[in-house]
Amino acid sequence: MAMMRTILFCLLPALLAPASAWSQTTADAALLAEINNIKAVDNHTHIGRVDLPGEKDDDYDALPCYLLEPSPDAAMARAENPLFVEAWHKLYGYKDQDASPEHLRELLESKKRIAQQQGDHYPEWVLDQLGIQYLLANRVAMGRGLHPPRIRWVPFDDGLIFPLNNSAMADNPDRVAFFKREEMLLRRYVADENLTELPASLDDYVGQVLKPTIARQKQAGAVAIKFEAAYLRALDFGRPQPEEARAAYAHYVKGGVPSKAEYEKLQDFLIHEVAAEAGRLGLAVHFHTGTGCGGYFGIGGANPALLTGLLDDATLRTTNFVLLHGGAGPYTEVAAVLMGKPNVYADFSEQDDLISPRALSAVLRSWLEWYPEKILFGTDLSPSDAPQQNWEESGYVAAATARQALALALTGMINDHEITRERALELAHMVLRENALKLYGLGK
Numbered sequence: 264m265a266m267m268r269t270i271l272f273c274l275l276p277a278l279l280a281p282a283s284a285w286s287q288t289t290a291d292a293a294l295l296a297e298i299n300n301i302k303a304v305d306n307h308t309h310i311g312r313v314d315l316p317g318e319k320d321d322d323y324d325a326l327p328c329y330l331l332e333p334s335p336d337a338a339m340a341r342a343e344n345p346l347f348v349e350a351w352h353k354l355y356g357y358k359d360q361d362a363s364p365e366h367l368r369e370l371l372e373s374k375k376r377i378a379q380q381q382g383d384h385y386p387e388w389v390l391d392q393l394g395i396q397y398l399l400a401n402r403v404a405m406g407r408g409l410h411p412p413r414i415r416w417v418p419f420d421d422g423l424i425f426p427l428n429n430s431a432m433a434d435n436p437d438r439v440a441f442f443k444r445e446e447m448l449l450r451r452y453v454a455d456e457n458l459t460e461l462p463a464s465l466d467d468y469v470g471q472v473l474k475p476t477i478a479r480q481k482q483a484g485a486v487a488i489k490f491e492a493a494y495l496r497a498l499d500f501g502r503p504q505p506e507e508a509r510a511a512y513a514h515y516v517k518g519g520v521p522s523k524a525e526y527e528k529l530q531d532f533l534i535h536e537v538a539a540e541a542g543r544l545g546l547a548v549h550f551h552t553g554t555g556c557g558g559y560f561g562i563g564g565a566n567p568a569l570l571t572g573l574l575d576d577a578t579l580r581t582t583n584f585v586l587l588h589g590g591a592g593p594y595t596e597v598a599a600v601l602m603g604k605p606n607v608y609a610d611f612s613e614q615d616d617l618i619s620p621r622a623l624s625a626v627l628r629s630w631l632e633w634y635p636e637k638i639l640f641g642t643d644l645s646p647s648d649a650p651q652q653n654w655e656e657s658g659y660v661a662a663a664t665a666r667q668a669l670a671l672a673l674t675g676m677i678n679d680h681e682i683t684r685e686r687a688l689e690l691a692h693m694v695l696r697e698n699a700l701k702l703y704g705l706g707k
Contacts, residue, residue: 288621288671289671289674290667290670290671290674291670291673291674291677291684294670294673294674294677294684294687294688294691295666295667295670297688297691298666298669298670298673298688298691298695299394299666300394301394301691301692301695301696302394302395302396302696303393303394303395303396303640303662303695303696304395304396304397304398304399304639304640304695304696304699304700304703304705305395305397305398305399305612305640305641305642305644305658305662306399306585306587306610306612306639306640306641306699307399307401307417307549307587307588307610307612307613307641307642307643308398308399308400308401308612308641308642308643308644308645308654308658309323309324309400309401309402309643309644309645309646309654310323310386310398310400310402310409310414310644310654311323311386311646311653311654312386312405312406312407312408312409313378313382313383313385313386313406313407313408313409314407315407320406320646322402322403322404322406323401323402323403323645323646323654324401324402324403324419324645325403325419325421325422325444325445325448325491326419326421326441326444326445326491326494327444328556328557329648330440330441330444331436331437331440331556331557331558331559332436332557332558334556334557334558337616337617337618339616339617339618339619339664340616340617340657342362342649342652344660346659346660346663346664347362347651347652347656347660348360348361348362349659349663350655350656350659350660350663351370351651351656353392353659354374354389354392354655354656354659355370355373355374355377356373357369357370357373362651367651370651371650371651374650374651374655382408383407383408383410384408385408386408386409386414387408387413387414389655389658390413390414392659393642393658393659393662394662395658395662396413396696397412397413397414397415397699397700397705398413398414398415399415399416399417399486399487399641399703400414400415400416400417401417401418401419401489401549402416402417402418403418403419403448404418405483405484411484412705415484415485415486415703415705416480416483416484416485416486417485417486417487417488417489417549418480418485418488418489419448419488419489419490419491420476420477420480420488420489420490420537421445421448421490421491421492421495422445422446422448422449422452423449423452423472423473423476423477423533423537424492424529424530424533424534424537425442425445425446425449425495425530426449426461426468426472426512426516426529426533427511427512427515427516427521427526427529428515428518428519428520428521429442429445429446430520431520431521431522431523431526432495432496432523432526435559436559437494437557437558437559437560438494438495438559441494441495442495445495452472452476453472455476455479456471456472456475456476458471458472461516462516463513463516463517464509464512464513465508465509465512465513465529465532466509468512468516469533469536473533473536473537473540474536474540477537477540477541477544477546478540478544480546481544481545481546485546486546486547486703486704486705487541487546487547487548487549487585487703488537488541488546488547488548488549489548489549489550489551489587490534490548490549490550490551491551492534492550492551493550493551493552493555493560493561493564493565494551494555494557494560496527496530496564497561497563497564497565497569498550498552498564498565498566498567498569498570499564499569499572500530500531500534500535500569500570500572500573501527501528501531501572502531502572502576503531503532503535504528504531504532505532507525507528508528508529508531508532508533511525511526511528511529512529534573535573535576535578535579538573538576538579538582538584539578539579539582541582542579542581542582542583543581545704547582547583547584547585547608547702547703548582548583548584548585549584549585549587550567550570550584550585550586550587551565551587551588552565552566552567552570552586552587552588552589552590552591552594552598553565553567553588553589553590553591553592553593553594553595553598553613554588554591554592554613554617562592562593565590565594566590566593566594566597567586567589567590567594567597567598567601567609568594568597568601570584570586570601571601574601574604574606574607575604579606580605580606581606582606583606583607583608583702584606584607584608585607585608585609585610585639585702586598586601586602586607586608586609586610587609587610587612587613587641588610588611588612588613588614588643589609589610589611589612589614589626589630590609591611591613591614591617595614595626595629595630596629598630599629599630599633599634600633602630602633602634602637602638603633603634607637608637608638608639608698608702609630609637609638609639610638610639610640610641611623611626611627611630611638611639611640611641611665612640612641612642612643612661613641613643614626615641615642615643615660615661615662615664615665615668616642616643616657616660616661616664619664620664620667620668620671621668621671623664623665623668624667624668624669624671624672624675625672626668627668627669627672627694628672628675628676631672631673631676631690631694632676632681635690635693635694636693636698637698638693638694638698639694639698639699639702640665640694640695640696640699642657642658642661642662642665643657643661644657644658644661645657665695666695669691669694669695670691673687673690673691674687
């Protein structure tokens with residue numbers, strides 16, 4: 264009941280005050296111009312590497328949505344969004360206003376020519392056009408053209424908490440596909456530690472696989488680790504029960520299918536071990552929250568309020584948690600309140616891809632009136648099968664939407680005499696840049 268009251272309290276502002284009732288309709292032009300000049304830190308992306316002819320980059324996501332049955336894109340993410348044409352103009356000197364096949368052929372030729380000219384520097388060239396200084400790359404592994412200091416690694420660690428037979432967890436077609444990927448990733452991590460099979464005991468698994476994997480990721484340049492667990496189960500991780508976890512692991516590590524109840528006891532233990540080790544090594548822990556791809560995605564299990572057991576664990580207070588997408592969809596106000604915890608941040612990646620600047624401005628204004636020092640900018644840019652709407656273009660659209668929305672939110676706060684114009688610009692720098700620099704120790 265206490266959890267339900269918390270959720271209802273967090274959602275109440277959104278239920279009582281629709282975005283249209285208090286979102287600004289016009290941004291202050293001078294303020295927007297200054298916001299557009301801020302060199303941002305992109306907290307969440309799936310950037311593509313520079314591939315040689317014939318190569319296919321499949322490391323941009325541990326759980327790529329192309330594995331699932333098709334589902335519709337949100338309206339703002341579709342090709343008819345005029346910001347895609349604007350992206351072509353800004354990035355590649357596109358001269359036309361339409362997307363006719365002939366003109367798109369010319370566009371792709373220009374894009375290919377620039378990519379060839381830039382070579383391994385092409386990703387950084389794109390970041391320059393997007394006004395992004397540093398970018399966090401959610402990838403299984405980095406690759407050609409993805410180099411520090413401007414591009415930093417965020418690996419996926421869901422596989423570490425699902426070491427047993429996952430048949431009982433794979434309870435819909437999306438999860439069947441995704442658990443196969445997680446099992447492949449865990450085998451990769453086990454092999455990286457020069458092991459041919461999982462250790463017989465849970466303590467050995469933690470000592471020989473889990474902790475060394477995170478340490479290796481840190482050594483390879485990771486600044487955070489990511490969980491896409493909301494695609495695989497609800498985020499309601501419970502308090503660790505070490506003896507029950509050890510018993511479940513020992514019983515099933517050599518074979519058999521644990522029940523969901525038995526297995527989730529082990530997952531509760533392992534997620535705590537991962538979060539504790541990440542905190543010890545100075546790595547933030549990212550969680551996907553809010554809406555996701557796939558026709559079977561369980562939105563109820565992606566409520567960031569379900570993470571309260573982890574976020575309120577006193578032994579994890581030195582671990583910083585980031586609510587990716589900020590509960591995109593129904594849970595943005597939940598994310599706003601959760602940022603009041605000392606080690607919790609949220610970004611609005613994906614929201615700037617799925618909703619309009621005006622709708623996003625209402626979300627950002629609410630967040631700015633709660634805990635502005637905990638807000639992070641992100642684009643969620645990602646490769647696409649449509650070369651004219653690839654990660655470069657999706658990044659441009661999201662970044663432009665985000666900056667416009669931030670300007671709208673801050674203009675409304677100025678007009679309502681909540682802040683001065685000087686404070687508005689300070690808040691813009693915090694959201695787009697300073698908060699992330701501080702969180703990840705990126706310098707200036």
